[in-house]
Amino acid sequence: MRTARNTAAVLALGLASIAITGCSASGDDTGEPVTLEYWAWAPGSQEEVDAFNASHPDIQVKHIDAGGGETSSAKLITALRAGNAPDLALVENTALPRMIVSGVPLDITDHVADVQENFAPGSWEQTTFDGHTFAIPQDVGPMALLYRQDIFEKFGVEPPVTWQDYRDAAATIKEQDPSLTMASLSTDGWGWYAPVAAQAGDDWWSVEGETWTVDIDGDKSRQVMDFFQDMYDDGLIAADPILTPTYNKQLNDGTMLTWPSAVWAPGVIEGVAPSTAGKWALAPLPRWDADDPTVSFQGGSSVIVTSSSEHPEEAAEFAKWLNASEEGAEMILNVQNGYPAALSGQEIATEQDPPALMPQQTDYYEIVAEIAKNTKPVTWGPNTDVAAAAFTDAMNAAVQNGTPWADALTATQDAVVADMKEQGFTVKEGD
Structure with missing residues (x-):
C-alpha cells in the first residue's frame, strides 16, 4: 500500500499513512495583513480577488493565472515539492483525487463545515472523501443537451427525453436532410463518456476503505459505447474533434x-457561433431510463487550501467568501460566467436573463436549476491522466479500424489498473 504525505488524504483514499499534516499557523503577529497567493485560471478571477481584498483589509490575496487543465495540476504538484506552492488553487474536479494522493490539498473539514449547507449534496460530495473535505466547490457542470431549436421544429422533432428518443430524432432528421449531423462525440472525450456511464449506473472508480475498485469496462459502460457506435455506424453522429475550425463552421452553418454537454455550453457556442443566437435551446440531458432524471457532472472546479500554506484559516476564509457567500457566488455567475456550485448563486441565476445564445428561452435558469437538483457526483480516480491517454489512443484506433468502441474501455481499464498497482494502490476490478 502507498504512503501519502497528508494524513487526512490517506484516510480519505484508503491508503497506508504516516502522520504528516499541513502547516497550521494562522494570523500575523506583526499587525500587517496576511498575504495569500491564489492560483486560478477562470475569467474574472482578478476582479473577484479585488472585491475580497477591498472588504477584508486583514487578508490580502494575490492572484496568479497558472493556466488550467493538466498543465495547472502538474505545476501545482511541482511547486509543492519545491516548497513554493500558493496558499490556494483552483483545481478541476477530475484532478482532485490525484492532488490528494500527491499531498497537495489540506484537509479543511473543520474550516469549512459551516458552509456545507450552502451546497447541494452532489456538489459537496465531489470534494469530500470518506468524510474529509479537501476543497470548496466553485462551479459545477450538470449535464444537459444544447440543441438547434429552429431545425428541430422544422422537422417536427421534440427535444428528446431518453437516449432512444435522441437516436430516433437523429434518424428522422437525417432521413429528410442527409447533410445534417446530430452531434460529434470526439474520440478524446473520455471525460464525457465517464459521467454518461455513471448516469447509466457504472462508476469507473470507487473507493472503500483501503481498496479502489476500477470498473471502466463494466457492462453498462459497454452498452453505452455500443449505443453510440451504432449511431455512428448509421451516420447519425460523427466522432471528430470538437471546437475545431471545421466543427465551428458546422455550428455556424x-x-x-x-x-x-453541460450547462456551461451556451457560453462556448456563443463564443464561436454568435450569429446563431436565438436558434438554440437547452433541455435536460437524455436519460437511459425515462423515469430517472438523474445526470452527472461534466466539468467543474473547486478551490483547495494547499498543505504548505502557513495561513490555512485565512485561506479557508477567502475560499468560503468566494464560493459560498452570495457576493462571491454572484461574481462566479456574472463575472466568471460559470454556473455557481453554491445554492445561493443558482437561486440568483433564476432571476437573470438567459444566456445571449438563447434570449428567447426565458425559463433557461429554471430548467438548469431543476437539472441541478437531480445530479450525482462522479468519483474520479487518482490517475485520470492515464485514463485520458489510454482511452483516446484506443478510441482513435477503434474508429479508424472499425473495431468495437467498447474495447477502448478494456484497454483503458488495463492501463489504469496497471498504473495504480505500480503506484502501490490496493486495486480490484469490477465484476
Whole structure:
C-alpha cells in the first residue's frame, strides 16, 4: 500500500499513512495583513480577488493565472515539492483525487463545515472523501443537451427525453436532410463518456476503505459505447474533434444540431457561433431510463487550501467568501460566467436573463436549476491522466479500424489498473 504525505488524504483514499499534516499557523503577529497567493485560471478571477481584498483589509490575496487543465495540476504538484506552492488553487474536479494522493490539498473539514449547507449534496460530495473535505466547490457542470431549436421544429422533432428518443430524432432528421449531423462525440472525450456511464449506473472508480475498485469496462459502460457506435455506424453522429475550425463552421452553418454537454455550453457556442443566437435551446440531458432524471457532472472546479500554506484559516476564509457567500457566488455567475456550485448563486441565476445564445428561452435558469437538483457526483480516480491517454489512443484506433468502441474501455481499464498497482494502490476490478 502507498504512503501519502497528508494524513487526512490517506484516510480519505484508503491508503497506508504516516502522520504528516499541513502547516497550521494562522494570523500575523506583526499587525500587517496576511498575504495569500491564489492560483486560478477562470475569467474574472482578478476582479473577484479585488472585491475580497477591498472588504477584508486583514487578508490580502494575490492572484496568479497558472493556466488550467493538466498543465495547472502538474505545476501545482511541482511547486509543492519545491516548497513554493500558493496558499490556494483552483483545481478541476477530475484532478482532485490525484492532488490528494500527491499531498497537495489540506484537509479543511473543520474550516469549512459551516458552509456545507450552502451546497447541494452532489456538489459537496465531489470534494469530500470518506468524510474529509479537501476543497470548496466553485462551479459545477450538470449535464444537459444544447440543441438547434429552429431545425428541430422544422422537422417536427421534440427535444428528446431518453437516449432512444435522441437516436430516433437523429434518424428522422437525417432521413429528410442527409447533410445534417446530430452531434460529434470526439474520440478524446473520455471525460464525457465517464459521467454518461455513471448516469447509466457504472462508476469507473470507487473507493472503500483501503481498496479502489476500477470498473471502466463494466457492462453498462459497454452498452453505452455500443449505443453510440451504432449511431455512428448509421451516420447519425460523427466522432471528430470538437471546437475545431471545421466543427465551428458546422455550428455556424446549422449542420451540427446538438451538443450533449453541460450547462456551461451556451457560453462556448456563443463564443464561436454568435450569429446563431436565438436558434438554440437547452433541455435536460437524455436519460437511459425515462423515469430517472438523474445526470452527472461534466466539468467543474473547486478551490483547495494547499498543505504548505502557513495561513490555512485565512485561506479557508477567502475560499468560503468566494464560493459560498452570495457576493462571491454572484461574481462566479456574472463575472466568471460559470454556473455557481453554491445554492445561493443558482437561486440568483433564476432571476437573470438567459444566456445571449438563447434570449428567447426565458425559463433557461429554471430548467438548469431543476437539472441541478437531480445530479450525482462522479468519483474520479487518482490517475485520470492515464485514463485520458489510454482511452483516446484506443478510441482513435477503434474508429479508424472499425473495431468495437467498447474495447477502448478494456484497454483503458488495463492501463489504469496497471498504473495504480505500480503506484502501490490496493486495486480490484469490477465484476
